Amino acid sequence: MWPRLCEKFLTQPGPDPVFPAGQLLRRFRVEPAGGVPKRPPLRCTVKTEKTKLFGRGAMQPTITMTDTPEPYVRKAIVGPLIDFNNSRASQPEDYRPLVVVLSNPATSGVLGGLWGETNFAHLHVDLLFVPETLRGKGLGRQMLLQAEQEAIARGCRGAWLDTYSFQARGFYERLGYAVFGILDDYPPGQKRIFLHKVLVAQNDAQAGKTG
Numbered sequence: 001m002w003p004r005l006c007e008k009f010l011t012q013p014g015p016d017p018v019f020p021a022g023q024l025l026r027r028f029r030v031e032p033a034g035g036v037p038k039r040p041p042l043r044c045t046v047k048t049e050k051t052k053l054f055g056r057g058a059m060q061p062t063i064t065m066t067d068t069p070e071p072y073v074r075k076a077i078v079g080p081l082i083d084f085n086n087s088r089a090s091q092p093e094d095y096r097p098l099v100v101v102l103s104n105p106a107t108s109g110v111l112g113g114l115w116g117e118t119n120f121a122h123l124h125v126d127l128l129f130v131p132e133t134l135r136g137k138g139l140g141r142q143m144l145l146q147a148e149q150e151a152i153a154r155g156c157r158g159a160w161l162d163t164y165s166f167q168a169r170g171f172y173e174r175l176g177y178a179v180f181g182i183l184d185d186y187p188p189g190q191k192r193i194f195l196h197k198v199l200v201a202q203n204d205a206q207a208g209k210t211g
């Protein structure tokens with residue numbers, strides 16, 4: 001779509017076209033690379049109108065889309081975002097990885113495991129995988145409970161994760177997780193399911209049973 005759009009306006013006389021976007025104006029500027037051959041390779045950038053957004057003489061940022069970003073780009077985005085969050089959240093971010101590795105004792109090769117992190121008094125489980133040949137032995141349950149206990153030791157009060165309708169919803173529900181959100185048709189015809197669990201230290205749980 002983008003190359004055709006650029007090529008269309010490259011062949012039209014007159015100034016660069018301006019498109020309305022709400023109350024803002026955005027200018028689609030076309031820059032041919034290496035002269036103007038018969039079918040030139042094109043690059044499109046999007047620039048906001050400085051007179052509408054930033055006033056006279058202000059810096060005019062360029063908006064660029066890419067699917068191959070450099071690592072420094074994410075750092076440049078997330079750094080000030082974390083500063084903003086810390087200035088307004090009830091507690092500062094305290095991100096810390098939490099990983100449980102399932103490995104072959106003979107070779108130390110990684111077979112599976114749990115990949116997550118703790119932050120804002122919660123454990124987030126990003127990945128949990130057990131090879132099919134090792135399923136049914138309680139390894140997934142053991143790794144998840146181990147991660148929960150470590151999260152409690154770090155001061156966490158809850159855990160959350162997501163799974164798909166073709167994965168392990170029942171497994172998590174049997175371990176005390178409850179659904180708090182469902183994204184339908186992701187992937188098409190199926191669901192992405194979000195679950196949460198309140199984490200309670202063992203001594204608090206025992207006190208609740210005897211109290």
